[in-house]
Amino acid sequence: MFTKSTLLGTLFGGIVLNLLGWVFYNSIAASFFEEHALINMNExxxxxxxxxxxxxxxxxxxxxxxxxTLN
Incomplete structure (x- = not known):
């Protein structure tokens, strides 16, 4: 469960998911979410x-x- 490949995959995957989420929500879909929000969120x-x-x-x-992949 806590092998070297799993921990490296978790670290790399966490960084990639965090960066892709930031790019998507702050750049690509920012205007869509600003126009279609029902309540104002904290900045x-x-x-x-x-x-x-x-x-x-x-x-x-x-x-x-x-x-x-093992099975």
Whole structure:
């Protein structure tokens, strides 16, 4: 479960997911979400929880792909 490949995949995947999410929500779809929001959100989001969520998703994906390729 905590092998070198899983931990490296989690670290790399977490960084990639975090950067792709930032590019998508701040650059590509920013005007869409500003126009279609029902309530105003705070401008300052907490990046710790967003990064933690990206790392958890990357860990789950690396474990799923590892188990899928071994069988």
């Amino acid at each position: 300052k989001m907490d990046p710790i929880y967003i990064t933690l969520g990206s790392m958890i998703i990357a860990f789950a994906m690396s474990n799923l792909y590892k188990k899928h």
